Amino acid sequence: MKSGPSKFWRLALLALLLLLVWRGxxxxxxxxxxxxxxxxxxxxxQVIIFSPRPAQQAEALDLxxxxxxxxxxxxxARILGYVQSWTHDIGDRVRQGELLATLRVPELxxxxxxxxxxxxxxxxxxxxxxxxxxxxxxxxxxxxxxxQDLEDKDSLLAASRSQTQxxxxxxxxxxxxxxxxxxVAPFDGILSARYVDVGDLATSDPKQPLFHLVQTGHLxxxxxxxxxxxxxxxxGDLAQLSSTQQxxxxxxxxxxxxxxxxxxSSRSRQIELAVEAGTQDLRPGDYVEVHFQAAAPASLFIxxxxxxxxxxxxxxxxxxxxxxxxxxxxxxxxxxxKTIEVLQGLTAASRVIDNPSDSIHEGEAARVLQVRHKIxxxxxx
Numbered sequence: 359m360k361s362g363p364s365k366f367w368r369l370a371l372l373a374l375l376l377l378l379v380w381r382g383x384x385x386x387x388x389x390x391x392x393x394x395x396x397x398x399x400x401x402x403x404q405v406i407i408f409s410p411r412p413a414q415q416a417e418a419l420d421l422x423x424x425x426x427x428x429x430x431x432x433x434x435a436r437i438l439g440y441v442q443s444w445t446h447d448i449g450d451r452v453r454q455g456e457l458l459a460t461l462r463v464p465e466l467x468x469x470x471x472x473x474x475x476x477x478x479x480x481x482x483x484x485x486x487x488x489x490x491x492x493x494x495x496x497x498x499x500x501x502x503x504x505x506q507d508l509e510d511k512d513s514l515l516a517a518s519r520s521q522t523q524x525x526x527x528x529x530x531x532x533x534x535x536x537x538x539x540x541x542v543a544p545f546d547g548i549l550s551a552r553y554v555d556v557g558d559l560a561t562s563d564p565k566q567p568l569f570h571l572v573q574t575g576h577l578x579x580x581x582x583x584x585x586x587x588x589x590x591x592x593x594g595d596l597a598q599l600s601s602t603q604q605x606x607x608x609x610x611x612x613x614x615x616x617x618x619x620x621x622x623s624s625r626s627r628q629i630e631l632a633v634e635a636g637t638q639d640l641r642p643g644d645y646v647e648v649h650f651q652a653a654a655p656a657s658l659f660i661x662x663x664x665x666x667x668x669x670x671x672x673x674x675x676x677x678x679x680x681x682x683x684x685x686x687x688x689x690x691x692x693x694x695x696k697t698i699e700v701l702q703g704l705t706a707a708s709r710v711i712d713n714p715s716d717s718i719h720e721g722e723a724a725r726v727l728q729v730r731h732k733i734x735x736x737x738x739x
Contacts, residue, residue: 365373376731404716404727407677410658410704411697421581423599425633427642428576432567435560436538436580439463441568448552452543453621458569459541462558470536473529480522484731487518488512548710550642577633579611581648582626586692590652591616597631598649598650601640609633609640611648658700663713674704675711675718683711683722 409495439461446458447614494511551570554560560568579599583591593616599609611631620627631648632638640646664672666685676684687709691699704710712730 360648367621367714368669389547403683403715403722403724405677405724406713406728406730407709407726408660408664408712408730410660410700410706410710412706413659413699414654416651417591419584419587419624419652421583421648423579423581423638423646423648423649425577425644427547427572427574428578428632429547429571430493430572431544431571432564433458433544433569433571434562434564434567435461435539435541436562437461437466437535437560438561439466439539440557441554441556441560443556444552444554446552450549450551452547452549452571454477454543456543457540458543458549459554461539463539466532466536466539468531470529473525473532475527476606477522479530480518480525484515484518484522487515491515501509502691518694526590530623543571545571546575548573569698574642577640577642578614578630578648579633579648581631582621582624583629585625586621587650587652588620588627591629591650595652599633599640599646600649600698601644601646602643608649615616626629633716658704658706659697660704660710661695661696661701661712664710667713668716675714677709677711677724677726678702681726683718684722685718685720706721 363630377647387737440463442460442462443539446452446456452458491514494503494508498505498508509585548571549569550572552568553566553570554568560566560730591613593613597611597613597614600612611633613629614632615630617628660674664674666675668687672690673685673687676686678684688703691701711724
């Protein structure tokens, strides 16, 4: 009767021992599975991915420029002479054709007087030859003189007329030269410089002007446009001007002319802008900044840290839908230092790996550690 409880307790103790052994084995199995999973995770490549940044809808470009008058020219002498007088000084407004200075050229004046005398003498000889020829024509009609004598008189008349015409043309030429003694304004404007005084010797050397005249009613600006922007702006587009004197005030300017090609030395394209309004706020010679805006090209941007340089050309590492690596070749565009433009090879939905390892290869499995959603100036935040 006493052996029954004792047997029960032995069976209960055995069951407890078996339960403890099973629990230990289960914990060990779970631990081994955790270690295996951790080993698999450590063996699998962990990556940080991002999506390429589309280009902005509009891009801005600021370029330095200098304001010039619509007409801006040096006024030079056409002949050699001494300045007899000048009538306008710097800052004076003048009209087209208005007298600026008078030159004194004694030798030319003497030549004009001599040419006038020569013309009067030639006219007198022509009149005498014409009267003689008329008289000989009457004599020939009455058979008093021979035909040969008549032809001689006609030849003398023709020579006299030719001499008169030559004297007249020489006088006109000298009078045209004498008109250069009057220095006149070629257009309406303001004198910005006067380089001569009474008694100075004026020459036709273009490096020695007498005055400098600018037209301030209309202004224009010349800008050297970089090659990357040479086809993004067009004739008629508007730009904004700002000056250091009035940084908050802006004026509108319109592109009126564009060079047909690029300057091979600077790889730039010259454009000309006309100031639309408010020219009273600007003066010829002012330094300004020209602000352009144009639609951004259809391209994407990625940081240079995502690039892979190998024998197959420039590539990036992307993840497919199953988180496997695909090495994608790209066509680069502009290089901005920290970022680079991608013209072909990627889309805005591409999952690009940042800082890929040197040993990364096609089809390799990867685990996404972090997804970054913004590219700011080439640095992933």
